[in-house]
Amino acid sequence: MSKVDNESPTPPEVANSQVPERSTRSIEILVAVCFVISVLATVGLAVTYWLGGQPQVEGGLLFATLGGIGVGMVAWGKYLVPQGPYVQERDTIKSEILERQALLESLDRGSKAVGRRPFLGKLMGASIALFGLINLFPFLRSLGPVPKKALTTTPWRKGSAVVGPDGKQVTSSTLEVGGVMTVFPSNDVGGAISQTVLIRVGTANWTTRPGRETWGPLGYLAFSKVCTHAGCPVGLYEELTQQLLCPCHQSLFDVLTGATPVFGPAPRPLPQLPIYFDSNGNMHAQAGYDQPVGPGYWERP
Numbered sequence: 001m002s003k004v005d006n007e008s009p010t011p012p013e014v015a016n017s018q019v020p021e022r023s024t025r026s027i028e029i030l031v032a033v034c035f036v037i038s039v040l041a042t043v044g045l046a047v048t049y050w051l052g053g054q055p056q057v058e059g060g061l062l063f064a065t066l067g068g069i070g071v072g073m074v075a076w077g078k079y080l081v082p083q084g085p086y087v088q089e090r091d092t093i094k095s096e097i098l099e100r101q102a103l104l105e106s107l108d109r110g111s112k113a114v115g116r117r118p119f120l121g122k123l124m125g126a127s128i129a130l131f132g133l134i135n136l137f138p139f140l141r142s143l144g145p146v147p148k149k150a151l152t153t154t155p156w157r158k159g160s161a162v163v164g165p166d167g168k169q170v171t172s173s174t175l176e177v178g179g180v181m182t183v184f185p186s187n188d189v190g191g192a193i194s195q196t197v198l199i200r201v202g203t204a205n206w207t208t209r210p211g212r213e214t215w216g217p218l219g220y221l222a223f224s225k226v227c228t229h230a231g232c233p234v235g236l237y238e239e240l241t242q243q244l245l246c247p248c249h250q251s252l253f254d255v256l257t258g259a260t261p262v263f264g265p266a267p268r269p270l271p272q273l274p275i276y277f278d279s280n281g282n283m284h285a286q287a288g289y290d291q292p293v294g295p296g297y298w299e300r301p
Ligand code: FES
Pocket: 227, 228, 229, 230, 231, 232, 246, 247, 248, 249, 250, 251, 264, 265, 266
């Protein structure tokens, strides 16, 4: 290896040694400070994002994160790594043994120059790794809160008071035969997944399916209003045919047989809510729905 204009080669370590030892120390400190700033800014960015985010603060911290890595790497590369340029003469293709040895020594010196600064290397690795890690945050947060049991249960519970949209409790005389209304549990009036359609099909107890002998007292039947196809509210009741119609894709549910779908894309019956009247004639739920309401990603019996 030799320098341009056929000067004798200047080993990297010699070139680097031209930087005074005190200056080298200062530059190492500068590089370390840059990486530390980057790490702290990344942590700050993560905390800010987790707490809800603030665009200006996030922008400033992102600037500090990337700026710290950038300035640190540039300073390290410019002042701490041996500098060239070195040009190999081309007049001889086959290199001499001495030249090969010089090359190997040169490479060795270069790697030692880097290897002497493991602390800076670790700091740089930490700042880059942390920055990579923080990029996962938007993906994780965008997934939203954990649904817990929200997909499989509703606010309906054993004994829930059945109320109308105005919060008034439903009694045995609330509906005439052929009447229909939307009801909710008293603790979730207006709730999207607890909305239930209440129909009165007669005056005598009505059994829609075996095992549901007590679910329809005095001809009152209650079904989830959330369509099992795509979740639209099933709000149209045709008294003549005793069918519920979903207006979104025209699914028809036969009320008397447990809201089984008889037309349209809905794949499953509307879940039925078991209800009863207390001694004062007020309506309550015997229990919650025995299956998830609405369209399902699961298979139901
Ligand atoms: S959402 Fe009810 S039929 Fe499509």
